[in-house]
């Protein structure tokens with residue numbers, strides 16, 4: 013059986029990996045191809061992959077494959093390894109915890125790290141009101157629980173999500189997610205009492221924030237009614253939907269309407285959270301204070317952990333025993349989260365996200381100025397995207413987008429696409445990437461665009 017043990021010279025991951033783009037075979041090389049063949053035979057066809065590689069180590073700004081190729085990482089495993097893959101503080105915390113105990117189930121025998129993560133989240137999330145937290149395993153599970161809590165608190169059934177929104181792949185979160193293919197197609201019926209409102213999408217709707225909010229609130233009022241509505245769930249900057257940054261004033265108007273109507277405002281910060289946007293949370297970019305906030309991804313440096321944090325009186329609405337799960341707040345994931353949060357707070361991550369953002373905006377802005385196929389460049393901090401269009405019509409160009417992403421990966425740069433129309437390339441580099449490597453990655457993407 014092929015395994016890591018049979019590989020030659022597998023390097024140790026983390027920041028000591030050589031920070032370089034290095035192609036020693038075509039992508040995929042023979043060892044990667046061998047894994048992909050085994051994957052095709054053993055793993056359900058529904059589970060896809062973006063980069064055709066057999067990853068063996070990662071750190072800083074690179075992912076190394078089994079053939080010895082070193083790829084520049086501009087995706088962070090979908091915004092997860094924000095502090096850098098195999099960050100030494102996370103590795104040490106995990107190693108210490110895994111030798112101590114691996115699991116007791118927090119609902120059976122509680123432990124310190126879960127409580128410490130809750131305390132940290134209560135402290136660092138937006139707003140200085142009294143807060144409480146509960147921990148889960150995945151982003152989707154956090155969103156599900158935020159909805160449960162909001163329903164229990166308000167005694168109302170309905171939930172509103174937005175056009176282009178993404179909230180997960182479980183039954184309720186599929187219902188909340190906008191895009192059918194690939195997330196929902198054929199997987200229904202979906203959870204009931206989920207309604208959809210129009211988003212602010214400045215590049216495509218031409219509306220000001222207050223105008224877009226008025227339109228959304230009118231739909232919510234007329235088609236749902238505040239008396240039936242438990243919660244509004246929204247990503248402050250949409251992730252999978254296309255890195256859509258709402259126009260100024262949109263989010264504050266929605267928050268204000270929720271407050272006036274006893275509707276819980278849930279910010280899904282699973283992709284935007286933890287320094288990614290150049291603030292600790294994207295809500296701060298827009299000056300809003302959510303009632304509840306869902307987090308995951310960057311929270312624990314790559315270990316599976318998620319949370320719901322929010323107003324203590326709302327969080328406490330669920331009866332004792334009403335929230336939980338076997339693994340939620342697993343001690344190893346919590347140890348990793350405490351290490352990661354330490355890095356976010358004390359190792360300049362917010363500042364680094366802004367520096368990376370300036371490079372991304374500068375480089376992509378220059379591409380846009382020179383190439384009319386780049387219709388829009390948008391984002392905050394180290395969460396920036398380019399939307400590709402047909403210059404003649406402004407219509408989304410998914411074909412061009414896929415070609416640029418594919419060519420970039422073949423040249424050793426991992427980039428991710430997104431968007432309802434599949435015409436957005438998003439940049440989510442680890443904050444541990446060096447400027448030179450980031451520039452080199454962007455050079456490769458620019459060359460791929462020029463050649464496409």
Ligand code: PLZ
Pocket residue numbers: 090149150151152153155178179180181247251252280281282283284308309
């Ligand atoms: N909410 C805002 O971005 C996960 C999805 C990848 P889980 N986004 C990556 C894929 O294709 O499955 C996400 C998100 C927002 C919720 C989720 C769901 O988080 O940890 O994937 O369940």
